[in-house]
Amino acid sequence: xxxxxxxxxxxxxxxxxxCLIHGxxxxxxxxxIERTDDRACRLASLIAKGDAVLVRLADxxxxxxxxxxxxxxxxxxxxxxxxxxxxxxxxxxxxHGLKLYIDEQFELPAAAxxxxxxxxxxxxxxxxxxGSTGSPKLIWRDHQSWSSxxxxxxxxxxxxGSATLYLAGSLVYTGNxxxxxxxxxxxxxxxxxxxxxxxTWAHELINCRATxxxxxxxxxxxxxxxxxAPQAQIKAITSAGAKLDQNTVQQMLRxxxxxxxxxxxxxxxxxxISYQPAAELLSHPGSVGKAFPGVTITIADxxxxxESPYLAxxxxxxxxxxxxxxxxxxxxxxxQGRVQGLINSGGVKVVPEQVEAVLLQCPGVSEAAVSGIDDxxxxxxxxxxxxxxxxxxxxxxxxxxxxxKMFAHCCPRKIIFVDSMPLTAGGKIDKRQLAVYKEKA
Numbered sequence: 321x322x323x324x325x326x327x328x329x330x331x332x333x334x335x336x337x338x339c340l341i342h343g344x345x346x347x348x349x350x351x352x353i354e355r356t357d358d359r360a361c362r363l364a365s366l367i368a369k370g371d372a373v374l375v376r377l378a379d380x381x382x383x384x385x386x387x388x389x390x391x392x393x394x395x396x397x398x399x400x401x402x403x404x405x406x407x408x409x410x411x412x413x414x415x416h417g418l419k420l421y422i423d424e425q426f427e428l429p430a431a432a433x434x435x436x437x438x439x440x441x442x443x444x445x446x447x448x449x450x451g452s453t454g455s456p457k458l459i460w461r462d463h464q465s466w467s468s469x470x471x472x473x474x475x476x477x478x479x480x481g482s483a484t485l486y487l488a489g490s491l492v493y494t495g496n497x498x499x500x501x502x503x504x505x506x507x508x509x510x511x512x513x514x515x516x517x518x519x520t521w522a523h524e525l526i527n528c529r530a531t532x533x534x535x536x537x538x539x540x541x542x543x544x545x546x547x548x549a550p551q552a553q554i555k556a557i558t559s560a561g562a563k564l565d566q567n568t569v570q571q572m573l574r575x576x577x578x579x580x581x582x583x584x585x586x587x588x589x590x591x592x593i594s595y596q597p598a599a600e601l602l603s604h605p606g607s608v609g610k611a612f613p614g615v616t617i618t619i620a621d622x623x624x625x626x627e628s629p630y631l632a633x634x635x636x637x638x639x640x641x642x643x644x645x646x647x648x649x650x651x652x653x654x655x656q657g658r659v660q661g662l663i664n665s666g667g668v669k670v671v672p673e674q675v676e677a678v679l680l681q682c683p684g685v686s687e688a689a690v691s692g693i694d695d696x697x698x699x700x701x702x703x704x705x706x707x708x709x710x711x712x713x714x715x716x717x718x719x720x721x722x723x724x725k726m727f728a729h730c731c732p733r734k735i736i737f738v739d740s741m742p743l744t745a746g747g748k749i750d751k752r753q754l755a756v757y758k759e760k761a
């Protein structure tokens with residue numbers, strides 16, 4: 321279980337070992353246990369076992385302290401991005417029947433209560449799905465669905481208790497939170513970026529003596545643009561949340577020459593699904609690899625189905641989130657979009673991810689996002705939002721490149737240049753926010 325994992329990792333001489341770094345803040349395993357125990361006992365006077373608590377805090381160390389305290393008090397924690405307003409917090413509380421709200425104004429009571437027993441099957445987390453709707457649902461997680469993957473994660477990603485893992489982005493993103501929990505369970509150190517500015521990340525990697533990195537591809541691209549020299553101390557790199565393009569992988573190999581680079585495909589509902597190392601990312605660029613240890617992947621009517629011990633309780637024993645895919649002859653999985661994300665242009669289906677992969681190969685393009693926008697004649701047309709790497713890049717240059725690489729119906733009908741991509745809390749491109757730029761095409 322999560323709360324027992326870091327306590328076991330902290331036993332013996334490790335109580336004085338640093339477990340968390342955030343800017344100038346440092347926390348040892350002993351301090352983590354002491355502070356979460358104190359908060360848990362006081363929270364237990366406010367909540368009963370099984371109650372869900374909303375946490376909306378900007379400081380990731382405070383997030384984690386309350387996260388563990390809520391779990392120890394027998395509750396389940398729902399982390400909300402601090403940039404979300406009070407109205408959204410109120411809506412989440414009402415919609416999901418949450419019992420307590422912790423923000424910057426929250427004050428712990430002086431009274432304390434006895435802590436309940438916590439079991440592997442207990443729910444500890446409500447994670448927001450990354451769906452495209454305006455009201456993402458909560459995915460409820462029990463301890464065993466996460467902690468059962470930790471041993472395999474460590475082996476696949478090359479992470480153990482000797483590592484210092486660097487994370488960029490909010491812990492609201494379940495990929496970041498999961499990576500953090502696995503590292504603490506192993507007895508390692510987690511360093512969380514002190515700023516959202518990529519130019520500071522390269523320096524922090526050195527200052528905190530990071531040996532491993534976990535990010536989404538959009539953040540890796542930003543980091544690599546800020547790198548001044550290779551960092552040979554990095555031994556492990558993990559990427560998730562979106563597909564890595566070949567150019568980014570090649571830059572990773574250049575700037576992190578000693579690193580084991582692994583990409584994995586997963587989902588909030590399903591946990592880890594597949595993975596592949598850098599060599600296969602280059603030799604099979606469209607693939608997301610082979611099944612993660614303990615996972616069985618099947619495809620029915622082009623839809624990917626998953627069976628594994630990592631599924632959220634309501635999705636067991638077998639589930640799909642609507643991703644489309646295929647296997648090659650060697651059993652590698654290839655994603656072909658999502659049922660709900662396909663662009664239907666005059667009856668012809670277009671996969672946004674495939675168009676994005678081509679656009680990222682276009683000289684002068686540093687970032688790309690593709691989605692369908694309404695069109696009175698065709699129903700939808702393909703729209704591309706691009707960040708320039710070269711100021712002189714024009715729409716006609718992009719279209720000429722695309723016409724040589726794709727069928728005509730896949731080429732963007734509209735191209736919109738933006739200064740930067742809006743990101744979700746997890747560092748993924750937020751296509752819902754991009755939609756406001758469609759009138760500028």
